[in-house]
Amino acid sequence: MTRCLTLLALTTALATPHMAAAQEITEFNIGVLGGENAQDRMTNNECLRNYAEEEFGVPVKLFTPADYDGVIQGLLGGSLDMAWLGASAYAKTYLTDPEAVEPVLVKTNLDGSSTYHSIGFARKDSGITSLDEMEGKVLAFGDPNSTSGYLIPSVEIPQEGYSLEPGDYFADVKFVGGHEQTIVAVNNGDVDAGVTWADGQGEWEDGYNSGSLRKAVDSGIIDMNDLVEIWRSKPIPEGPIVLRKALPEDVKEKMTALVGGLIEKDKDCAYGVAAGETAGFMPVTHDAYETIIEVRVREQSKDS
Secondary structure (H helix, E strand, O other), rough: OHHHHHHHHHHHHHHOOOHHOOOOOOEEEEEEEOOOOOOHHHHHHHHHHHOOOHHHHOOEEEEOOOHHHHHHHHHHOOOOOOEEEHHHHHHHHHOOOOOOOOEEEEEEEEOOOEEEEEEEEEEEOOOOOOOOHHHOOOEOOOOOOOHHHHHHHHHHHHHOOOOOOOOOOOOOEEEEEOOOHHHHHHHHOOOEEEEEEEEEOHHHHHOOOOEEHHHHOOOOOOOOHEEEEEEOOOEEEEEEEEOOOOOOOHHHHHHHHHOOOOHHHOHHHHHHHEEEEEEEEEEOOOHHHHHHHHHHHHHHHHOO
């Protein structure tokens, strides 16, 4: 009898490994990076939350911290299991703790590329059409941990001859909190120009195919005909979807497969998660972000 019970237990364990693995997590927490208001972030990612909850059979929650650092600290502290980070936010996370997270997927554009741009923009009725016309005016950045909202323009704009020291060329250079806040500040005339992210593909009137401008158009916050592009960065590597390294391997595999197949499963859901039109999500590794990490290290050394 003992031998039979032992064989039965062994057979059951071998036949249902996914059940044992599922018991290794009791919840799954997804951090949604800042850039738009919390309610819109929750709405755009609710479908993914629901699919993940169905997949794992445990509560899945969305967290929308006020700034980028809230998501970064959640990943570092282990209270968040997954997030879509910008390249600079990933660099900060990695430099703080290389073992905290691993990149698994990256969003692709409709043409199959995985890059985007920092876009400088102003109100059309301001008469500003380039950075040459920004002398003595106010430039807005979003979040210090944003790639397109700060890191890349903070490097490339000075390289083009425009000092970012307040009072040198621009009357002031300020942080306003995030991509949506930057768009609203420019649109309302609170600042003269700002920078945000977009894939740079498609039509300006639509806010391009994806990015914060597209989100703002979809939300009815802006009419792109009221704005004008005044600057564009070189292509920036799209930020990674990361998972906490300490998660069970089967959990990481299932979540990666879920997001990787989202465009086929639910195109509308993929649109919301990807901030606009996308060809889907493809695998990515840490190597894709070595250059951004090097840039971040150089910029941090200047500040220290």
